Amino acid sequence: MKTNDIILQTVTKFTLFVIILFSIHLFFAGHYYPGGGFVGGLMTSGAIVLLLLAFDIKTVKSILPIDYIKMVAVGLLFAIGTGAGALFFDMPFLTHAYTYVDLPLLGKTSLHTAVLFDTGVFLVVIGVTMTIIQTIGESE
């Protein structure tokens, strides 16, 4: 018997964006409010898991053709690269810098190299979670 997941799939299509928006909010707010790369990454992968539940692995793979293992590598590169970047400015490894900039739309905003580091964390967490879930899901 073929089940009809129309309600689940439709709800997913709406909810997905809310979750992703929430996760991006968590990620960017990390420096000032609760959140950060770790929880943000987990939330994003939660969104993708919801997709996986509503559809199937093949469909999700065609929607998001991402190699999550490479994503882990890229994330680690981000983290280490941010740290190594400080070396070019004659500073110890992993020294972060920040400035306050007046952007046209957003007003006074701070820019951090720590965000780049957090991006690394974010990508690694998504990559790790998705690798685990996808690998286990595909195994028979």
Add this chain to the structure above:
Amino acid sequence: MSSLHLAVLSPLLLAILIPFLHKYFKNIHTGWFLLPLPAVLFAYFLQFIGTTSHGGIVMETVAWISSLGIDFTLKVDGLGLLFALLITGIGALVVLYSIYYLNPDKEKLNTFYVYLLLFMGAMLGVVLSDNLIVLYTFWELTSFSSFLLIGYWNHRERSRYGAQKSMLITVFGGLSMLGGILMLYIITGTFSITETIQMSNEVVNHPLFTATLILFLLGAFTKSAQFPFHIWLPDAMEAPTPVSAYLHSATMVKAGIYLVARMTPVFAHSGTWVWLVAGVGVITLFWGSFSAVKQTDLKAILAFSTVSQLGMIMSLLGAGAAALHYGTIEDGYYIVAVTAAVFHLINHATFKGSLFMVTGIIDHETGTRDIRKLGGLMNFMPITFTLAIIGTFSMAGIPPFNGFLSKEMFFTGMLRVAEMDIFNMDTWGILFPIIAWTASVFTFLYSMMYVFKTFMGKYQPEKLEKKPHEAPIGMLISPVILASLVIIFGIFPNVLSHNIISPAMGSILPSLLGNGEGFDVHISHWHGPTAELFMTIGVITFGILLYKFMPKWAGIYSKLPSRMSFNRFYDRGLELLELTSKNITKSYMTGFIRTYLVYIFSFFILALASTLFFKNAFKLDLSDVAPIRFFEVVLVLIMAVSAITILFAKSRLTSIILLGAVGYTVALFFVLFRAPDLALTQLVIETVSVALFLLAFYHLPQIRRNEERIRFRATNALISIGVGAIVTMIALSAHSNKTFSSISEYYVENTYKKAGGENMVNVILVDFRGFDTMFEIAVLGIAALGIFAMIKLRLTRGRELDENK
């Protein structure tokens, strides 16, 4: 690097070249390349006689590990030179003999000569080193090369057994000696033998003295096959005969003798040394000669004979050491024992070397060494027979050979022991001449057995593999030279006395000599009708009588139960050791992780509880405790109930859900204790892990899936309660023992000022302590890759297996 260093190291250097020479000059017997080296070295060492015979010493130093006091110092004095001459001289003869003994088509000559050269270099190093650590290095190299040589025919089981046995025993002794060396270093602060001898007074009065002495003697006794460590020597006879002749009669087994002689000036002021060396020597002498009589293998006879003769030299050294207590050289009455020791050392090397070579010839030409199969070879091998006569008669102590002279002096030395009035020698000392005399009778007996049972009597061609004939001339050269030396030293013993014996004695008993003095050694054949002469006559008479009536009394050997033998003790000991260690290992390495966890946790409890108890560390201080709120109590109750219910849950599904409940309660605690980041993360992670648990549960095999609740085990309950109690106690004490305030003030102040953030947790994670975070995400990455690899690799392997089917 002096020429002396080059001389000592030259065998090791040549050993590097041997495989190439063997490979590129296939037509020439590899031994020929070797032969010049010991001959040249012999000539080189001969030139030192001029120096040493006047009490001179040559010392050369090459820095090695100077910061630790270890330098490659070589010293040529009378004793070292005597040994160096023995090693190179007999080495040359043995190499010559081996060229004719070993068949280049059947044997791996390259390995043989490499081992032999290693041994020669190591032995030269042992006798010439003045640094104890260097001496030890060379000492172990002799053990290793001897191990390789004994196991040369490694396809034979007996060879491997003999090699292993000698290795275990000699290395045991070597390591004991290393302990002795280190203790001596603690006492004196130097590794130099010369300096140690000068400090002998401090050594004797040090509390570590007895331990040092015993450790050194263990080294010497195991190497020189003294009672009860003699058991490796008869089994070492599985080596090729040139090896037995060289290592196990003339050189390596004398390394222990050398050590005792060398350390005599350091240790001999104590009665322990005199009694141990002389006592063990005499027992070895007796046991060796007694056991030699019952052997039927020619090499076994010679092996026990070597044991016995080494015991004799050892006992003489022990007795001679007592001479140190009688002051000066004028009082030289007791020194004769040392003279006899040095003289017999030389004599033994000559006649035992030639006898081993004779045995090799018999083995080579008849195909057997069994005394019961041999007989009547006199007519076939006249030259070999003559050599055997000379060797055995010298060994038995019959004039005019050199063995007679040393045996006379041996009796003199033993009689004087009985007269000594130190160390209670006057009560028990009388045993020495009695045992020595009895042992000499047995020595006479086996010497006669060796020569007459082999060469006289009935010829038994049916028992021999080949038709016997005289050996080739090349094989005879070396034993002929040695036998001639036996006669020359026998008739003109004084050619040795001034140049060799006296300087060697000078090294053994240096404190008796004033400046520029030397021992006046004169060995004479005829002392007049003294006690020694009658003892010798008695030895010969009783020996002949015993030989005649041998079938009548030989039964006593079978009376001695074989269970009592030291070999059996060694074999059973090894077996027992293996079995016991196997059983011990089996008893605790059960293979169950549960057992190991019990060990780990019990240790955890024991270590922590005893620390708490002995350090009196438990402290309870409630002054700093925050007030307990209602929500906290509720949450603790929920958590405790769900945690405890896990233990009693019947189904695993219940356990998983309860575990989730615990996790979410923890998240609530985080909320309550104002940790929003932790709460968020905990919620998500708990969800993921519960999902994974469910996955694991889903894939459980059907049969075991609905297992009943956890079985109750008293140990488990006890240990888990113990761990919980100990951790609680430590947490309470740690809380009560706060000795300094937290560093969190710094973060509170600087999160915005220095890092431009307001979420302190996150700023600490990515900025203040971002290094940790970097490696934590690395850990996550590794975990993901690990899971990926485990699952994917399992699939491929399964597929391969399927293809193989």
